[in-house]
Amino acid sequence: MPAPAYLTQHRNRFLEELIDWLRIPSVSADPKFHGDVLKAADYLKDKLAEAGATNVEICPTAGNPIVYGDYMAGPDRPTVLVYGHYDVQPADPYELWTSPPFEPVIKDEKIYARGACDDKGQVYMHVKALEMMLRAGGGAPCNIKFMFEGEEEIGSNNLGIFVKANKEKLQADVILISDTGILANDVPSIEVGLRGLSYHEVEVTGPNRDLHSGLYGGAVMNPINALCDMISSLHDANRHITIPGFYDKVDELSADERAEMAQAPFSETEFKQSIGLPAAVGEAGYTTPERTSIRPTLDVNGIWGGYTGEGAKTVIASKAYAKISMRLVPHQTSDEITALFQKHFESIAPAGITVKVTPHHGGEPVVTPTNSAAYRAAAKALETTFGKKPVPTRGGGSIPIVAMFKSELGLDSVLLGFGLDSDAIHSPNEHFGVFNFLKGIETIPEFYKEYAAATR
Amino acid sequence: MPAPAYLTQHRNRFLEELIDWLRIPSVSADPKFHGDVLKAADYLKDKLAEAGATNVEICPTAGNPIVYGDYMAGPDRPTVLVYGHYDVQPADPYELWTSPPFEPVIKDEKIYARGACDDKGQVYMHVKALEMMLRAGGGAPCNIKFMFEGEEEIGSNNLGIFVKANKEKLQADVILISDTGILANDVPSIEVGLRGLSYHEVEVTGPNRDLHSGLYGGAVMNPINALCDMISSLHDANRHITIPGFYDKVDELSADERAEMAQAPFSETEFKQSIGLPAAVGEAGYTTPERTSIRPTLDVNGIWGGYTGEGAKTVIASKAYAKISMRLVPHQTSDEITALFQKHFESIAPAGITVKVTPHHGGEPVVTPTNSAAYRAAAKALETTFGKKPVPTRGGGSIPIVAMFKSELGLDSVLLGFGLDSDAIHSPNEHFGVFNFLKGIETIPEFYKEYAAATR
Numbered sequence: 001m002p003a004p005a006y007l008t009q010h011r012n013r014f015l016e017e018l019i020d021w022l023r024i025p026s027v028s029a030d031p032k033f034h035g036d037v038l039k040a041a042d043y044l045k046d047k048l049a050e051a052g053a054t055n056v057e058i059c060p061t062a063g064n065p066i067v068y069g070d071y072m073a074g075p076d077r078p079t080v081l082v083y084g085h086y087d088v089q090p091a092d093p094y095e096l097w098t099s100p101p102f103e104p105v106i107k108d109e110k111i112y113a114r115g116a117c118d119d120k121g122q123v124y125m126h127v128k129a130l131e132m133m134l135r136a137g138g139g140a141p142c143n144i145k146f147m148f149e150g151e152e153e154i155g156s157n158n159l160g161i162f163v164k165a166n167k168e169k170l171q172a173d174v175i176l177i178s179d180t181g182i183l184a185n186d187v188p189s190i191e192v193g194l195r196g197l198s199y200h201e202v203e204v205t206g207p208n209r210d211l212h213s214g215l216y217g218g219a220v221m222n223p224i225n226a227l228c229d230m231i232s233s234l235h236d237a238n239r240h241i242t243i244p245g246f247y248d249k250v251d252e253l254s255a256d257e258r259a260e261m262a263q264a265p266f267s268e269t270e271f272k273q274s275i276g277l278p279a280a281v282g283e284a285g286y287t288t289p290e291r292t293s294i295r296p297t298l299d300v301n302g303i304w305g306g307y308t309g310e311g312a313k314t315v316i317a318s319k320a321y322a323k324i325s326m327r328l329v330p331h332q333t334s335d336e337i338t339a340l341f342q343k344h345f346e347s348i349a350p351a352g353i354t355v356k357v358t359p360h361h362g363g364e365p366v367v368t369p370t371n372s373a374a375y376r377a378a379a380k381a382l383e384t385t386f387g388k389k390p391v392p393t394r395g396g397g398s399i400p401i402v403a404m405f406k407s408e409l410g411l412d413s414v415l416l417g418f419g420l421d422s423d424a425i426h427s428p429n430e431h432f433g434v435f436n437f438l439k440g441i442e443t444i445p446e447f448y449k450e451y452a453a454a455t456r
Numbered sequence: 457m458p459a460p461a462y463l464t465q466h467r468n469r470f471l472e473e474l475i476d477w478l479r480i481p482s483v484s485a486d487p488k489f490h491g492d493v494l495k496a497a498d499y500l501k502d503k504l505a506e507a508g509a510t511n512v513e514i515c516p517t518a519g520n521p522i523v524y525g526d527y528m529a530g531p532d533r534p535t536v537l538v539y540g541h542y543d544v545q546p547a548d549p550y551e552l553w554t555s556p557p558f559e560p561v562i563k564d565e566k567i568y569a570r571g572a573c574d575d576k577g578q579v580y581m582h583v584k585a586l587e588m589m590l591r592a593g594g595g596a597p598c599n600i601k602f603m604f605e606g607e608e609e610i611g612s613n614n615l616g617i618f619v620k621a622n623k624e625k626l627q628a629d630v631i632l633i634s635d636t637g638i639l640a641n642d643v644p645s646i647e648v649g650l651r652g653l654s655y656h657e658v659e660v661t662g663p664n665r666d667l668h669s670g671l672y673g674g675a676v677m678n679p680i681n682a683l684c685d686m687i688s689s690l691h692d693a694n695r696h697i698t699i700p701g702f703y704d705k706v707d708e709l710s711a712d713e714r715a716e717m718a719q720a721p722f723s724e725t726e727f728k729q730s731i732g733l734p735a736a737v738g739e740a741g742y743t744t745p746e747r748t749s750i751r752p753t754l755d756v757n758g759i760w761g762g763y764t765g766e767g768a769k770t771v772i773a774s775k776a777y778a779k780i781s782m783r784l785v786p787h788q789t790s791d792e793i794t795a796l797f798q799k800h801f802e803s804i805a806p807a808g809i810t811v812k813v814t815p816h817h818g819g820e821p822v823v824t825p826t827n828s829a830a831y832r833a834a835a836k837a838l839e840t841t842f843g844k845k846p847v848p849t850r851g852g853g854s855i856p857i858v859a860m861f862k863s864e865l866g867l868d869s870v871l872l873g874f875g876l877d878s879d880a881i882h883s884p885n886e887h888f889g890v891f892n893f894l895k896g897i898e899t900i901p902e903f904y905k906e907y908a909a910a911t912r
Contacts, residue, residue, distance in 0.1 A: 029767030090765055096666070154767050195670060199768045208732030210552070210883035214651060217783050218753030219727075219744045221737040224778075225687065225756050232688035235681070271675075276664030279807035281677040288675045297674030300681050301771050302762035307779060309546055311485030311610050312655045312816040314781055315757050315882050322680075323763060325770055327673050351735035360768040426771050427666035 006136035007441055010128075014441065015106065015434065017047065018124045022104040022113040026120075028064060028087035028154045037064050037150050040086050044123070044148055045069070051131035053146060059166075061158035064150030068169075071130060071144045078455040079143040080374075080448065081172035081411070083401065084123035084179060085152030088115035089426045096428035110431040117432035118425035122178035122418060123148055125440035133445050140445070141452035145172060152179075155361020156401050163408045173455070174374040175405050176447070178440060180417030183393065185435055187265055188386040190378055191415040193293065193394030194402060196328030196365035198337040199301075202345060203356040204230070204320050211316040221352040223320040224305045230348050230355075231322065234298055238284035241298050241326075243344045246337065251330040253294055261289060264391050274422060293394035296337075297327045323360075334362030334400075363400020366413075373454040374414045381416075381446035385439060416447060462592035463897055466584075470897065471562070471890065473503065474580045478560040478569040482576075484520060484543035484610045493520050493606050496542050500579070500604060501525070507587035509602060515622075517614035520606030524625075527586060527600045534911040535599040536830075536904065537628035537867065539857065540579035540635060541608030544571035545882045552884035566887040573888035574881035578634035578874060579604055581896035589901050596901070597908035601628060608635075611817020612857050619864045629911070630830040631861050632903070634896060636873030639849065641891055643721055644842040646834055647871040649749060649850030650858060652784030652821035654793040655757075658801060659812040660686070660776050667772040677808040679776040680761045686804050686811075687778060690754055694740035697754050697782075699800045702793065707786040709750055717745060720847050730878055749850035752793075753783045779816075790818030790856075819856020822869075829910040830870045837872075837902035841895060872903060 007014075026040035027033040041058055044067045049056040053069035064087060091101035091114040099105045104113035111121065126146065133140040147170065149159050163170060180191040206223035207216070236242055253261070266289050272280055282291035291297070305320030307313035324345075328337055342357045349355045369375060370392050382390040402413045418440040424430045463470075482496035483489040497514055500523045505512040509525035520543060547557035547570040555561045560569035567577065582602065589596040603626065605615045619626060636647040662679035663672070692698055709717070722745050728736055738747035747753070761776030763769035780801075784793055798813045805811040825831060826848050838846040858869045874896040880886045 029769065030765065090763070090767075090769055092763075092765065153769075197670075197770070199770070206733065209880060209885070211731065212882045213753075213755045213757060213781060214653075214783055215877055216731070216748060217755045218747035218751055219736050219738045220731065220733060221735075222755045224759050225691070228684040228687040228756065228759075229691075231681065231684040235685075275667065275672070275676065277662065277676060277808050279677075280675050281806065281808045282675045291674035292672060295674055297669075299669045299673045299678045299772055300684065300762065301669060301769060302764045302773070303680050303684075303776065304760045304764040306756065306758035307546070307548075308758045308760040308777075309486065309548060311546075312779065312781070313485065313546055313609075313757060313882060314653070314655070316755055317758070320759065321764075323768065325669060325768070327670060350737065352733050352737045421671055424665060426668045426769060429665070 004132065004136065004442065006132050007438060011438060014128045015111070018121060018437070019104040019111065021120055021124065022111070022115055023102055025091070025102045026087050026115065026150065027090050028151050029090050037087060041065050041067050041150055044086050047127050048146060051127050052134035053130060059162065061162055063158045066150070066159070066162055067148040069146045071140055073140055073143050077141065077143050077452060079145065079172040080174055080176050080451065081145045081147060081170055082126050082176045084126065084148045084177065085119045085150065086123060086148050087150040087153050088120065089118065089153050093428060098429055106434065109434045111434065111437065112429060112431045114430055116430050117419040117423040118430065119152065119179045121432040121437055122440065125178060125418065125437060126444060128441045129444035132441060133448070137445060140448050142448045145170060157361065159401060160404050160408065163404065167409065170409060172411060175411050175413040177399065177402070177413050177415050178417050179399055180415045181419035181421060181423070182417065183265065183391060184420070185433065186388070188382040188388055188390040189393045190375070190382070190390050191394070191417065192370050192392045193367045194365060194399050195293070195296070196332060196334050197325060197363040197400065198328060198334050198341060199323070199325040199360040199362065200341060201358045201360060202322050202324060204349065205318060205354045206352055207316065207318055210318050213314040213316045216316055220316065221350055222316050223353060224317055226350050226353045227305065227320040227322060229350065230345065231300055231324070233348055239282055241296065243340050245340050246296070249331045249336070250296060258290065261394070262287070264289065264393060294329055296329050296332060298324065300324050328365045330365045330367055332365060334364055338362055361400070364403035366402045366406070368402065368413055368415060372412055374412065374451055377447055377450035377454055378414045378416045380450045381443050384446045385443040416443070460588065460592065460898065462588050463894060467894065470584045471567070474577060474893070475560040475567065477576055477580065478567070478571055479558055481547070481558045482543050482571065482606065483546050484607050485546050493543060497521050497523050497606055500542050503583050504602060507583050508590035509586060515618065517618055519614045522606070522615070522618055523604040525602045527596055529596055529599050533597065533599050534907060535601065535628040536630055536632050536907065537601045537603060537626055538582050538632045540582065540604045540633065541575045541606065542579060542604050543606040543609050544576065545574065545609050549884060554885055562890065565890045567890065567893065568885060568887045570886055572886050573875040573879040574886065575608065575635045577888040577893055578896065581634060581874065581893060582900060584897045585900035588897060589904070593901060596904050598904045601626060613817065615857055616860050616864065619860065623865065626865060628867060631867050631869040633855065633858070633869050633871050634873045635855055636871045637875035637877060637879070638873065639721065639847060640876065641889065642844070644838040644844055644846040645849045646831070646838070646846050647850070647873065648826050648848045649823040650821060650855050651749070651752070652788060652790050653781060653819040653856065654784060654790050654797060655779070655781040655816040655818065656797060657814045657816060658778050658780060660805065661774060661810045662808055663772065663774055666774050669770040669772045672772055676772065677806055678772050679809060680773055682806050682809045683761065683776040683778060685806065686801065687756055687780070689804055695738055697752065699796050701796050702752070705787045705792070706752060714746065717850070718743070720745065720849060750785055752785050752788060754780065756780050784821045786821045786823055788821060790820055794818055820859035822858045822862070824858065824869055824871060828868055830868065830907055833903050833906035833910055834870045834872045836906045837899050840902050841899045872899070
C-alpha cells in the first residue's frame with residue numbers, strides 16, 4: 001500500500017525538522033548539556049503545537065521537564081496516552097563516530113545522529129502523524145495525550161512523581177510507546193516482553209594512596225586485580241551468574257513456550273556477522289534469542305582505574321571502578337536484585353580491599369498482553385502498512401516506565417516501535433532508517449483507526 | 457656529625473634552585489611536555505656549569521637529550537660516572553594532589569612536587585655536592601663524569617645507543633646512582649638488588665562496535681568481562697602467577713640467605729599502617745620483604761573500557777584495555793618473560809575475543825656486589841653522615857640501566873639513594889624530605905673521599 005500523498009509531499013520537511021531537533025545535544029546524563037535538554041523540550045513543544053495539539057505545555061519537574069499536549073476527538077472516543085523521551089544517551093566515544101553525533105547527516109537512506117532512533121526519531125513520528133491526521137485525514141479518531149519526558153536515559157526519576165500527581169489529566173485507555181524495534185524492515189514485529197534493569201557503580205579501594213609497583217608490588221592486593229577477580233567470579237564456566245539467589249524468582253518458560261519462541265525468524269550466522277564475531281557466547285543451555293530475552297544477564301558497562309594515559313607508569317592504584325548492570329526477567333524485581341548484588345559484591349572483596357556499591361536507576365521487567373484491543377489494533381496497523389502480520393517478540397532492553405504505568409495508572413502499554421537492532425542505539429553512529437521513520441508516521445494513524453473501530 | 461658550614465649557609469638557595477627546576481614539568485611519557493623536557497635539560501646543564509663542571513653539553517639523541525659534564529681531578533685519581541635522570545613520571549590524577557605537582561611547596565620539611573625525589577631531587581644533590589666540594593672543599597678527590605638522561609621513565613631507549621657510541625668518553629671505574637632509597641632516616645641502607653620489568657599494554661576486542669546491553673547482553677562475550685576473566689586467571693589462589701614457565705629461571709634463595717634477609721629491620725604493622733591496609737596480601741610462603749624483593753610479581757597498572765562518565769550507560773564496549781607489568785628477579789630476563797606473557801595472554805582469550813599485546817619497555821633484574829671498593833666507600837660515607845652502618849637491601853623497583861652499564865661498559869653500580877618508601881614516587885603528592893636532600897649533598901663528598909682513599 002502506498003504511503004498517503006501528504007506524507008510523500010512533506011517527506012523532506014519532516015526529515016529536516018527532525019534533523020534540526022537532533023542537532024540539539026539533549027544528553028541527560030551530563031550536567032553540561034542541561035541547557036540543551038531544555039532547548040530540545042522547547043523545540044518539541046513548539047512542533048506539537050504547530051502539528052495541531054492543544055493544551056501544549058512544558059511541565060516542570062524536580063529534574064528535566066515533561067512536554068505535554070493533547071488532541072480531543074470527543075468524549076465517546078477512546079483515549080491513547082503516547083509516551084516517549086526527548087533526552088538521549090551520552091555520545092562518547094566521539095572519535096568512533098564517522099560523522100559528529102550532533103551534526104545529523106543522511107547517508108544510505110539512514111539518519112545518523114545521537115537520538116536518531118532512541119528516541120527523538122520515534123517521538124517525532126508521533127508529532128508528524130498527528131499533523132498528517134489533522135491536516136490531511138480530517139482529524140484523529142481517538143483522543144490523544146502526549147507525554148514526552150527528558151530523563152529516560154537516567155532513570156525517569158521524576159516521571160513517576162509527575163504521573164502520580166496528574167492521574168486525572170493522564171486518564172486514558174492504553175499507553176502507546178515507540179521506543180523499540182521491529183525484527184527487520186520486511187519482518188514487522190511487536191515487543192511484548194522487556195527485561196528489567198539493576199545498574200551499579202562499584203568502587204574498590206586498597207592502599208590509601210597510589211603506590212609504586214616496584215616497591216610494593218607483590219605485597220599488597222592491587223585494587224584493579226582484585227576488581228577483575230571479583231568481576232570474573234560473577235559468572236561460572238557455563239556463564240551462569242553466581243550471585244546467590246539471583247535465579248530464584250526467574251520465570252522459567254515451559255518447553256512449549258520455548259518451542260513457540262523458536263518459530264520467530266532468526267539466523268545465528270547473520271547475528272554473528274552483523275557484529276563481526278566468530279562465536280555467540282552465553283549461558284549454557286539457551287539459544288541466542290533466549291539469552292537476549294527470557295534470561296537475565298550481567299555485563300560490565302565500564303571499567304577504569306590506574307594509569308590510562310600514553311606510555312607506561314608503574315603504579316598500583318589506590319582505587320578502581322566499574323559500572324555493572326544486570327538485565328532482569330519476570331518475576332525478578334529491580335530492588336531485590338539490587339540488594340542481592342550489593343550484598344554479594346561486598347562479600348567477595350578479598351582481604352585488604354574495601355568495596356562501595358552505589359546503585360543507579362533500575363527498572364522492572366514486564367510482559368505486555370497480546371489479547372487486548374490495543375495489541376490487536378497495533379497488529380492490524382502493521383499488517384496494513386507492511387503487508388504482513390507482525391510477530392510478537394520478547395525483547396532484551398528495558399523500558400522501566402511500562403511497569404510504572406501499569407501500577408500507577410492501571411494501564412497496559414503497546415510497544416509500537418520502528419527501530420532495528422542494527423541502529424546502534426547507545427553506540428557511536430546511531431542511526432534510524434528513513435524508511436522506518438516514514439513507516440512509523442504512516443502506521444500510527446492506522447493504529448488509531450483500528451483502535452477506535454475496535455472500541456466503538 | 458654536623459653538616460659542613462657551606463651546606464648550612466647555602467641550604468635555602470639549594471632548595472630554591474631545586475624548586476625552580478621542579479617547576480618545569482619534564483614528563484617524558486606525554487608528547488605535550490616535550491618542550492618542558494628540553495627546558496629541564498637546559499636548566500640542569502646551566503647549573504652543572506655554575507657548580508664548576510667542565511665540558512658541559514647537551515648531547516642530542518633520537519629522543520630526549522642527555523646532559524653531560526665532568527670534573528677532572530687528575531689522571532691518578534679513580535673515575536666515577538654519575539648517572540641520573542631529569543625526566544619525571546606523569547602527574548595524573550591531578551585531583552589527588554594536595555598542591556599542584558608542578559608548583560612545588562615545602563610542607564612539614566618535605567618538598568612536594570612531581571620529581572622531588574624521583575629523580576630530580578636526587579640528581580640535584582650531585583650538582584650541589586660538586587659545588588660544595590669545589591668551592592668549600594678544595595676540589596673533588598675523584599674524576600667525576602655526570603650523565604643525566606631524559607627518558608628513564610619511558611624505558612631509556614636512547615641511553616644504550618649513546619653509551620655504545622661514547623665508551624671512551626664515559627670510561628670510568630664505577631657508576632654512582634642516586635635513584636633509590638634508605639629504609640628510614642635513622643636506618644641508612646644501600647640497595648644491592650633490583651627487580652627487572654616487563655610491561656605490556658593489552659587490547660581485547662569483542663563485537664565490531666559498541667552494543668546495547670539490553671539487546672545483546674547475554675549473547676556475546678563482553679570484552680570487559682573477558683579482560684577481567686583473563687587478568688583474574690593470571691594468579692592462582694596462592695597468588696602464584698600462572699603463566700607457564702614464568703618461574704622456571706627464578707633465582708631461589710637458600711634458607712641461609714632468606715634468614716640473613718630476615719635480619720633487616722622491618723615491621724609488618726608499620727608497613728600496613730603506612731598504606732592504610734588491614735592486611736598484607738601476596739604470594740603464599742613468602743614474607744612481605746621477600747615478596748617485594750626476591751619474588752617476581754604481576755600487577756595491573758591501569759585498566760579502561762566502556763562508559764566511564766557520569767551516570768549510567770547500558771553499553772557493551774567493543775574494546776577494553778589494560779596495562780600489565782611484571783617485576784622480575786635474577787635470572788629472569790625481560791625478553792623471555794615478555795615472550796611468555798604475550799603467548800600466554802593471547803592463548804587465554806575466550807571464543808569471540810581477539811587480543812593484541814604491545815610490550816612497552818623492559819628492564820633486567822640486577823644484583824650489585826657488596827665486596828667492592830665502591831660499595832665499601834658508600835657504606836663508610838653513610839656511616840660517617842648517619843652515625844650508623846648501612847644495611848644492604850634488595851629493593852623492589854627497577855633501574856634497567858644498571859644491567860646495561862654492566863654489559864656495555866663492564867662497570868658495576870653503587871646505588872647510593874636517599875629517598876624513602878613513603879615518598880610517593882610515581883603517585884600523587886610525591887615528596888622528598890629536606891633532611892634527605894641535604895643528607896645526600898653531605899654524603900656524596902664523603903663517598904668520593906673514601907673511594908679515592910681506598911683506590912690510592
